[in-house]
Structures are given as structure tokens and as C-alpha cells.
Amino acid sequence: MFLVIDSRVKRFLSKNGLVILGFTFILSLIALLAVGLTQNKNTPENFKFGIVFDAGSSHTTMYIYKWSAEKVNDTGLVYEIESCKVKGPGISAFASNLQDIPMYLSKCMGRAKELIPKYKHHQTPVYLGATAGMRLLRMENEESAERILNSVTSFLSSYPFNFRGARIISGSEEGAYGWITINYLLGKLQKKQNSKDPSSRRNESLETYGALDLGGASTQITFVPKDTNIKPPIKFMQFRLYGNNYSVYTYSFLCYGKDQALLKKLAMDIMNAPSGILLDPCFHPGYERTVDVSYLFNNTCTREYNGQFPFHELKINGTGEFQQCQEDLLDLFHTTNCRYTSCTFNGIFMPPVQGEFGAFSAYYYTMNFLNLTSDKVSSEEMVIDKMKKFCARPWKEVNTTYAGVKQKYLSEYCFAGTYVLTLLQAYNFTDYWKHIHFMDKINDNTEAGWTLGYMLNLTNMIPAELPQPKPFSRPTYISLMVAFSLVLAVVFILGSIIFHKSSYFQKKAI
Numbered sequence: 399m400f401l402v403i404d405s406r407v408k409r410f411l412s413k414n415g416l417v418i419l420g421f422t423f424i425l426s427l428i429a430l431l432a433v434g435l436t437q438n439k440n441t442p443e444n445f446k447f448g449i450v451f452d453a454g455s456s457h458t459t460m461y462i463y464k465w466s467a468e469k470v471n472d473t474g475l476v477y478e479i480e481s482c483k484v485k486g487p488g489i490s491a492f493a494s495n496l497q498d499i500p501m502y503l504s505k506c507m508g509r510a511k512e513l514i515p516k517y518k519h520h521q522t523p524v525y526l527g528a529t530a531g532m533r534l535l536r537m538e539n540e541e542s543a544e545r546i547l548n549s550v551t552s553f554l555s556s557y558p559f560n561f562r563g564a565r566i567i568s569g570s571e572e573g574a575y576g577w578i579t580i581n582y583l584l585g586k587l588q589k590k591q592n593s594k595d596p597s598s599r600r601n602e603s604l605e606t607y608g609a610l611d612l613g614g615a616s617t618q619i620t621f622v623p624k625d626t627n628i629k630p631p632i633k634f635m636q637f638r639l640y641g642n643n644y645s646v647y648t649y650s651f652l653c654y655g656k657d658q659a660l661l662k663k664l665a666m667d668i669m670n671a672p673s674g675i676l677l678d679p680c681f682h683p684g685y686e687r688t689v690d691v692s693y694l695f696n697n698t699c700t701r702e703y704n705g706q707f708p709f710h711e712l713k714i715n716g717t718g719e720f721q722q723c724q725e726d727l728l729d730l731f732h733t734t735n736c737r738y739t740s741c742t743f744n745g746i747f748m749p750p751v752q753g754e755f756g757a758f759s760a761y762y763y764t765m766n767f768l769n770l771t772s773d774k775v776s777s778e779e780m781v782i783d784k785m786k787k788f789c790a791r792p793w794k795e796v797n798t799t800y801a802g803v804k805q806k807y808l809s810e811y812c813f814a815g816t817y818v819l820t821l822l823q824a825y826n827f828t829d830y831w832k833h834i835h836f837m838d839k840i841n842d843n844t845e846a847g848w849t850l851g852y853m854l855n856l857t858n859m860i861p862a863e864l865p866q867p868k869p870f871s872r873p874t875y876i877s878l879m880v881a882f883s884l885v886l887a888v889v890f891i892l893g894s895i896i897f898h899k900s901s902y903f904q905k906k907a908i
């Protein structure tokens with residue numbers, strides 16, 4: 399019986415074997431094409447999200463970032479989808495009212511829950527970084543600072559997101575992450591990677607922008623120095639990003655943020671002329687403000703000026719004299735005691751500034767309001783002339799002209815503008831408007847600041863080495879697959895026909 403079937407099968411196969419083989423081959427070919435095409439077809443993009451709280455000295459802002467999971471290692475592709483300003487002061491003001499922290503943060507967290515799809519919540523990292531306000535509080539009262547961070551931690555952990563910690567970041571981190579943010583967004587980190595000319599690649603890092611950040615309590619300057627062979631007394635920060643090495647200088651001046659610098663100036667003024675009334679050239683004529691003397695001196699930044707005064711309140715009367723204001727502010731910067739090859743101020747080592755700089759936060763707010771951003775200025779005389787005129791304008795007039803602007807900001811633009819120019823002078827910038835680019839949002843939507851760099855670093859999103867490019871782009875890959883498969887099919891069919899015909903003729907000949 400088995401023998402009978404076996405011989406039938408044999409006969410069937412010898413007759414139709416080639417047809418079955420061909421049929422199987424074509425089916426496999428179709429399957430191959432189908433798999434290749436479906437594997438490479440356009441699937442909807444898979445997005446990821448990240449949340450960073452910038453807990454600054456003057457206020458807290460929550461940023462939500464979004465990026466495509468597939469393109470995670472490419473440069474410049476993470477962008478901001480939301481910045482939520484937390485109502486109220488900076489978190490360091492909550493030392494004696496910890497119970498208010500949940501209310502303080504809940505509105506922005508609610509916004510995050512709305513904006514990020516629910517099924518993504520558990521994989522979305524949340525970070526909170528506190529800066530100079532909390533650094534100052536920690537110097538005054540470490541336990542208080544700790545308690546605030548613990549309250550923040552317990553509140554943020556109660557959300558379905560992936561909370562990754564609340565901490566005080568160092569001034570160097572703040573400077574370095576700001577530098578990474580702007581260079582990442584400006585596309586400076588991967589530039590010239592494909593250059594064939596080795597001499598142009600050697601100086602690649604010089605093409606990054608330096609970063610200038612002016613906060614309320616501290617200010618940072620960060621850049622790649624021209625001469626990397628100098629032996630610095632402090633270590634430069636070393637980064638390897640997208641296959642390039644960067645040796646970065648960064649320094650954070652605590653107490654030289656805009657708000658603390660103003661308090662230092664006022665404290666210095668009282669020391670120089672102890673009186674309950676201060677004629678202040680940094681405020682508009684007709685402007686009046688009363689400051690509590692104990693508030694002024696109960697502060698780490700003004701401790702060096704402490705003294706006993708027979709009055710409890712200081713009354714400020716503006717006089718609006720730019721030149722005098724600048725002279726007063728110069729006294730905040732001590733430039734005589736440099737023990738190194740070059741210094742900025744207060745005896746702090748700093749290599750000479752070089753290259754282009756991006757200036758953000760209060761640098762931008764101030765210069766943008768004053769119309770003194772680089773694209774609107776052509777000479778130093780123009781800057782001085784504009785500042786003189788602005789400071790000299792009576793407060794009443796300024797107040798009515800800019801009725802929509804917050805009073806605190808408006809009343810301080812004369813001081814802030816003068817402070818920005820004095821600080822840049824102390825850093826030894828010449829022709830600032832040629833080299834300093836005041837920036838707020840980069841690529842239309844993402845704010846310049848340390849938060850993005852912080853998240854990119856903590857989520858390892860900037861690789862040390864440049865990702866290897868794929869040998870073929872997707873369309874080329876698909877076209878090649880199809881073309882080779884068709885050639886294979888045609889060759890096979892032709893081969894079969896030839897084989898059939900030749901065996902037919904052979905049979906006939908026999």
C-alpha cells in the first residue's frame with residue numbers, strides 16, 4: 399500500500415515539481431515584500447514627555463517638553479509645549495508655611511495632567527530644581543531648606559507621573575545646563591560633524607554660544623574659552639556631546655542676580671550716607687518706595703554692610719540719573735585683587751570672554767523692554783543716550799505710558815538696564831550688541847534657561863558619540879527591496895521557462 403502511494407507521489411512530483419517550486423517561490427516573494435513594506439510603513443509617531451520645575455528665587459515655572467521617541471538621539475528635537483507660571487513667590491518663601499506648598503504647585507500639575515495623555519503619565523519624568531533663592535536659604539537655615547524640599551517631594555510624588563526628585567542645583571550646574579540648552583536648540587552641538595576638513599573640525603567647540611543668565615538672586619556666565627591650554631585655578635567642565643569634546647568655563651555669582659544686587663546697592667547706599675531718605679539715581683524722578691531696614695539687612699547678601707541705624711524705614715526718592723546710577727553700581731564689582739592671569743570681578747578667575755553669547759532671563763526681559771537688544775542698537779553712544787533719556791523720564795509719565803506693565807518690573811527697568819550694562823562691563827565685554835544675542839524663546843517655542851539641559855542630561859538624551867547614520871534612507875531601502883525581489887522573480891521565471899523548454903526538446907529528441 400505504502401509503496402503504491404510512494405510511487406504515485408513520485409510521479410506527481412516529477413511531473414509538477416517545478417510548478418510547485420515556482421508557486422512556493424512566488425508566494426515567499428510576496429510574503430517577503432509584504433513583511434518588508436509593513437515593517438517600514440509610516441506608523442503614527444510615538445511621543446514622550448518630560449516635566450521640569452524651575453524653582454527660582456523670584457518665582458517657579460513648570461515646563462513640559464515633548465519629543466518623538468524614535469528620534470530621541472537627534473539634536474534640537476525636544477521642544478516645549480507648555481510653560482506654566484506658578485502664582486506666588488519663589489519656594490524659599492514657604493519656610494514658615496509649608497502647608498501652602500500643595501496649593502502652590504497644584505494648578506500647574508493639573509495642567510500637566512490635562513496636556514499629557516493619561517497612558518503616558520507613569521512614564522513621564524518630573525524633576526524640580528531649585529536655584530539661588532534656596533541656596534541662600536540653605537546657607538541661613540539648612541533644615542528649613544530641607545523641609546521645603548521634603549514637602550515638595552511628598553506632594554509631587556502623589557501624582558501618577560514618574561517623580562525623579564526635588565533638589566537644589568549648584569551654580570555650576572545652572573550655568574552648564576543653560577549653556578547646553580541654548581546650544582542644543584541653536585543646533586550648535588552637531589554642526590560641522592560631517593565636515594571633511596580636519597582643520598575646521600579642530601575648532602568646532604569655539605562655535606558654540608556662551609550663555610548669560612541673569613536671575614533674581616544669582617547670575618551665571620558660561621562659555622568655551624579660546625585658549626584651552628591655560629592652567630585654570632578651577633576645573634573647566636568637560637563634556638563629550640555628539641562626538642565632540644567641550645571644555646567649558648562656568649561661574650555663578652550668588653547675590654548678583656537683579657533683586658539681590660538692588661538690595662546690595664541700597665544697603666551700600668545707607669552705609670555710605672546713613673539717612674532715612676535716599677535720593678536714588680537708579681529710579682525715575684518722582685518715584686517713591688519705602689523699604690524696611692531690617693528686611694534689607696536680614697539677608698545673607700547684604701551681611702557685609704550690616705550696621706545700626708536710628709531709623710527703621712528707608713524712603714527712596716528717584717532722581718533718574720543713568721550715569722550716577724552706573725557709577726554707584728560699579729562699586730558692587732571689585733576689580734583690583736586678581737591673583738590669576740585674568741579675572742572677572744571680586745578676584746574670581748575667568749578667561750577672557752570670546753565668541754557669541756546668548757543672554758536670557760532678566761537680560762532679555764530688561765533689554766527687550768528698553769529696545770536695546772542687539773538688533774536695535776548700532777553703537778555704545780546710542781545705548782547710553784537711550785538709557786539717559788529713559789531714566790530721566792518722570793515716573794508719572796512712564797507709569798501712564800506703560801499702564802499694562804507690572805509696577806515692580808516697570809519701576810526697576812532703569813535700575814535693571816543700568817545693572818545689565820554694568821555687569822557686562824565687569825565681564826569685560828566690549829561692543830556687547832555685536833556679540834550678545836538677547837533671547838527668550840528659541841525655535842519659536844522653547845525658552846532659553848537651564849531646565850531643558852537638565853532634563854536632557856538626566857534622561858541621557860544627548861549621546862557622547864554621534865549616532866551612526868543608517869546606510870540607506872527608508873525610501874531607498876524599500877525601493878531596493880522591491881527592485882531586487884522583482885529581478886529575482888523575473889530571473890526565476892525566465893530560468894523555469896528555459897528549463898522547461900530544454901527538457902521538452904530533450905524528450906522529443908529521445
Ligand SMILES: O=P(O)(O)OP(=O)(O)OP(=O)(O)OC[C@H]1O[C@@H](n2cnc3c(O)ncnc32)[C@H](O)[C@@H]1O
Pocket residue numbers: 453454455456457488529530531612613614615616617655656657759760763764807
Ligand atoms: O535664577 P534665580 O536667581 O533663582 O532667580 P529666578 O529664576 O527667580 O529669576 P528670573 O530669571 O525668573 O527673573 C529674574 C528677574 O527678572 C524679573 N522678571 C521676571 N519676569 C520679568 C518680566 O517679564 N519683566 C521684567 N522683569 C522680570 C524677576 O522679578 C527677577 O527679578
Ligand SMILES: [Ca+2]
Pocket residue numbers: 454455529612613614759
Ligand atoms: Ca533662574
